[in-house]
Amino acid sequence: NEIRRLDYRPPDWLVPQIGLRFTLGDEHTRVQTKLLVARNPAGDQSETLRLNGDEITPAGVWIDGEVTDAWRMDGPDLLIDLPGDRHEIGIETKLNPAANTKLMGLYASNGMLCTQCEAEGFRRITFFPDRPDVLSKYRVHMEGDKALFPVLLSNGNRVASGELEGGRHWAEWEDPFPKPCYLFALVAGDLVANNDRFTTMSGREVELNIYVRDGDVPKTGHAMQALKDSMAWDERVYGREYDLDLFNIVAVSDFNMGAMENKGLNIFNTRYILADAETATDADFDNVAGVVAHEYFHNWSGNRVTCRDWFQLSLKEGFTVFRDQGFSADHGSAAVKRIEDVKMLRAAQFPEDQGPLAHPVRPDSYIEISNFYTATIYNKGAELIRMFHTVLGAEKFRAGTDLYFERHDGEAATCDDFVKALEDASGVDLSAFKVWYSQAGTPKVAARLEQDGERATLHLTQAVAPTPGQPVKQPMPIPLKTALLAADGSGEIVGERLILLDKAEDQVRIEGVNEPAILSINRGFSAPILLDVQRGAGELEQLAANDTDPFARYEAIQEMMLRVLIAGAEGKNVDPEPVVQAVRNTLQSNALDAWFKGEAILPPSEGIIGDRMMDVDPDAIHVARDALRETLGRELEQELADAQAGGAAGIDLSPNGKGARRLRSVALGLIAAGDPARGAALAKAQFDAADNMTDRQGAMTTLVSLDAPERAEALQAFYHRFKDDALVLDKWFGLQAAAQRSDGVEQVKALLEHPDFTLQNPNRFRAVVGSFGVNQWVFHRATGEGYRLMADMIITVDALNPQVAARQVPVLGRWKRFEPKRAALMRAELERILAAPKLSKDTFEQVSKSLA
Numbered sequence: 035n036e037i038r039r040l041d042y043r044p045p046d047w048l049v050p051q052i053g054l055r056f057t058l059g060d061e062h063t064r065v066q067t068k069l070l071v072a073r074n075p076a077g078d079q080s081e082t083l084r085l086n087g088d089e090i091t092p093a094g095v096w097i098d099g100e101v102t103d104a105w106r107m108d109g110p111d112l113l114i115d116l117p118g119d120r121h122e123i124g125i126e127t128k129l130n131p132a133a134n135t136k137l138m139g140l141y142a143s144n145g146m147l148c149t150q151c152e153a154e155g156f157r158r159i160t161f162f163p164d165r166p167d168v169l170s171k172y173r174v175h176m177e178g179d180k181a182l183f184p185v186l187l188s189n190g191n192r193v194a195s196g197e198l199e200g201g202r203h204w205a206e207w208e209d210p211f212p213k214p215c216y217l218f219a220l221v222a223g224d225l226v227a228n229n230d231r232f233t234t235m236s237g238r239e240v241e242l243n244i245y246v247r248d249g250d251v252p253k254t255g256h257a258m259q260a261l262k263d264s265m266a267w268d269e270r271v272y273g274r275e276y277d278l279d280l281f282n283i284v285a286v287s288d289f290n291m292g293a294m295e296n297k298g299l300n301i302f303n304t305r306y307i308l309a310d311a312e313t314a315t316d317a318d319f320d321n322v323a324g325v326v327a328h329e330y331f332h333n334w335s336g337n338r339v340t341c342r343d344w345f346q347l348s349l350k351e352g353f354t355v356f357r358d359q360g361f362s363a364d365h366g367s368a369a370v371k372r373i374e375d376v377k378m379l380r381a382a383q384f385p386e387d388q389g390p391l392a393h394p395v396r397p398d399s400y401i402e403i404s405n406f407y408t409a410t411i412y413n414k415g416a417e418l419i420r421m422f423h424t425v426l427g428a429e430k431f432r433a434g435t436d437l438y439f440e441r442h443d444g445e446a447a448t449c450d451d452f453v454k455a456l457e458d459a460s461g462v463d464l465s466a467f468k469v470w471y472s473q474a475g476t477p478k479v480a481a482r483l484e485q486d487g488e489r490a491t492l493h494l495t496q497a498v499a500p501t502p503g504q505p506v507k508q509p510m511p512i513p514l515k516t517a518l519l520a521a522d523g524s525g526e527i528v529g530e531r532l533i534l535l536d537k538a539e540d541q542v543r544i545e546g547v548n549e550p551a552i553l554s555i556n557r558g559f560s561a562p563i564l565l566d567v568q569r570g571a572g573e574l575e576q577l578a579a580n581d582t583d584p585f586a587r588y589e590a591i592q593e594m595m596l597r598v599l600i601a602g603a604e605g606k607n608v609d610p611e612p613v614v615q616a617v618r619n620t621l622q623s624n625a626l627d628a629w630f631k632g633e634a635i636l637p638p639s640e641g642i643i644g645d646r647m648m649d650v651d652p653d654a655i656h657v658a659r660d661a662l663r664e665t666l667g668r669e670l671e672q673e674l675a676d677a678q679a680g681g682a683a684g685i686d687l688s689p690n691g692k693g694a695r696r697l698r699s700v701a702l703g704l705i706a707a708g709d710p711a712r713g714a715a716l717a718k719a720q721f722d723a724a725d726n727m728t729d730r731q732g733a734m735t736t737l738v739s740l741d742a743p744e745r746a747e748a749l750q751a752f753y754h755r756f757k758d759d760a761l762v763l764d765k766w767f768g769l770q771a772a773a774q775r776s777d778g779v780e781q782v783k784a785l786l787e788h789p790d791f792t793l794q795n796p797n798r799f800r801a802v803v804g805s806f807g808v809n810q811w812v813f814h815r816a817t818g819e820g821y822r823l824m825a826d827m828i829i830t831v832d833a834l835n836p837q838v839a840a841r842q843v844p845v846l847g848r849w850k851r852f853e854p855k856r857a858a859l860m861r862a863e864l865e866r867i868l869a870a871p872k873l874s875k876d877t878f879e880q881v882s883k884s885l886a
């Protein structure tokens with residue numbers, strides 16, 4: 035049951051056209067499908083047409099208009115023997131959207147009907163060759179009760195509509211662009227739109243709609259602005275123009291992932307559309323804009339040019355993440371955006387690369403493709419595209435993407451096609467970089483600067499640790515933005531240049547260095563690697579104070595903290611005073627902005643510390659981190675108090691406004707670490723005075739971990755004010771599940787018993803169980819109670835929604851990295867999950883690979 039990349043064969047049959055008729059109902063929906071099938075000259079000349087299905091049965095089959103029984107089932111698939119080259123196949127299926135708890139295919143959410151087809155959901159609606167290299171023109175007819183479903187939407191343009199007897203109505207949609215079935219979408223519901231317009235660069239007038247439930251329209255302004263900004267940005271930066279007269283977005287509350295780029299009809303998780311200052315944090319606003327941009331950009335990188343097979347997923351996802359990162363950097367603080375992206379990569383992708391589920395950006399095999407919507411495909415994939423951009427420069431990169439879009443428009447392409455287009459347009463040989471697609475694991479680079487008179491030599495080595503199925507690794511090409519800074523802090527001696535390390539070991543001579551220099555390397559995080567620089571005393575301090583690259587400066591401060599934290603967790607005593615001094619300098623700097631300060635002074639998470647250690651002991655890490663936080667809080671009492679009180683009031687979404695709020699809440703956390711009683715009082719004051727969700731949530735983040743009366747007061751006030759707003763209630767659940775408390779496991783159990791908790795809604799489930807899983811100290815309680823609870827949740831939710839269940843497996847799957855007692859307890863829970871009856875393919879794959 036494993037699918038292998040090298041087994042790819044072109045489809046035997048193509049489907050140039052498809053017609054779908056939906057007779058809609060919450061519990062009974064009838065789907066009448068007409069497929070125009072044509073033998074593919076490039077395929078095997080098989081007489082059997084295989085149409086994929088999943089939990090559906092045919093209620094009738096027709097060949098060229100004649101009802102037939104010349105079909106058979108092969109497991110979930112429908113097989114029809116077809117002599118000749120072209121036929122019209124008719125199929126009828128019956129669906130129960132209300133019973134579809136997997137949220138794949140057609141399902142019901144709050145009385146509305148909607149679809150999710152990527153990757154393999156279309157086969158839950160009708161029988162079809164469900165693979166991305168079969169592109170069809172769609173015509174969709176939908177009819178339903180007008181009161182229940184006043185709005186009827188599908189891809190493309192609405193070409194006709196009308197009224198029927200008995201309070202029913204219908205609409206017909208046509209999408210002029212051939213597309214794979216994973217981009218099909220349908221929505222029917224009682225929705226209201228925020229309606230707007232955009233004029234494209236060639237003068238096309240596009241109608242824009244964001245459909246939400248009545249009452250939520252006032253929360254769609256930010257998403258609408260982001261959509262218009264995205265359309266303009268893609269024209270300016272990539273020369274890409276929108277291609278239909280209509281662009282619709284629909285927000286739904288029950289959604290497995292973030293959002294979906296269905297052609298002309300993007301469907302979003304409400305959490306990436308709805309935002310206002312009362313209910314959304316600054317991070318929420320940024321996520322809304324980033325995801326709106328991401329889905330919009332897919333119209334070219336994903337839809338106009340799609341993927342040949344699912345092993346090429348990063349072709350659209352890595353590239354589109356790189357594009358949305360560029361958009362966000364251009365619309366906010368580029369320095370902080372880079373820090374956030376690297377933080378995300380380290381928190382989510384590096385652990386993947388170090389664990390049993392490590393896979394290359396272009397995987398070689400899978401059991402369930404849903405398991406491969408990972409940080410490796412998305413975020414490491416984006417880093418790979420960023421390296422191309424770095425090596426080629428902006429101009430040649432753009433020439434390459436222009437050629438890629440032109441050459442492959444309307445096609446299903448591969449990662450190799452993408453690289454070839456970059457090479458052909460730029461004249462640069464990128465073949466060495468392809469190992470980044472095929473080889474899993476994070477390269478570890480060691481660097482040392484040697485100075486001898488005027489001669490400076492940079493010594494570099496690299497190694498990649500073995501990953502499952504790849505015991506022996508090749509050297510990778512690693513672009514390192516490098517500069518040399520004066521050891522006295524007076525600036526750059528050698529300005530930034532790009533050094534390409536493409537061997538296991540290399541030396542680079544740097545000329546013109548006639549004073550003591552400090553190495554600043556992997557500036558801007560130019561390569562997604564682990565870096566170990568041999569440094570003399572005081573060097574990191576100097577970089578933390580003076581590095582001319584903001585990312586490198588952030589990195590130096592974080593690295594100083596990590597050294598203290600790792601030593602502390604290993605039971606060694608290291609003087610924290612240089613860290614205190616670096617944080618003080620940062621806080622007092624006039625050159626740095628508040629947003630950068632907030633990010634830079636926040637000590638690395640317990641998870642990040644653990645990723646740098648072996649035989650991880652979460653208790654020791656927690657104690658060490660708390661000790662450093664306490665020291666910072668005590669010694670920088672005044673500076674932190676100023677930072678917490680600073681910044682203009684009001685809801686200003688500029689980088690300055692966001693920065694002031696970020697710094698305020700980071701400072702608050704450190705103040706509370708130094709003096710819990712004072713912290714609780716300050717947090718409660720911040721909570722009560724807050725006129726925005728950022729300050730409110732920032733205060734709560736501190737309060738939930740304290741044992742002060744203010745904690746319960748704030749939690750209760752928050753609950754009563756926001757209990758009817760699902761997205762804010764998710765925060766209330768999530769904050770508590772993320773609290774750092776010795777009774778954390780009991781708190782999570784209580785949240786699971788709360789009347790507002792439900793396993794059916796993925797956002798609510800992730801708010802509690804997802805936050806708990808990454809709350810290292812609490813989840814890894816030495817008794818194993820956290821592991822047991824997680825395994826119970828995985829087993830329970832797997833029966834409802836396998837995708838949501840499988841997502842939680844990796845936190846248990848990392849057992850090998852923990853100290854032996856915990857490792858054994860984690861392993862035992864994985865074995866218990868594996869023994870559960872009727873385990874889904876999704877969870878089976880993640881658990882069995884974690885135990886291998």
Ligand code: ARG
Pocket residue numbers: 150152153290291292293294295328329351404407837
């Ligand atoms: N293509 C979507 C995006 O990146 C993700 C959809 C994945 N959905 C899933 N059920 N695996 O925006």
Ligand code: ZN
Pocket residue numbers: 328332350351354
């Ligand atoms: Zn995407």
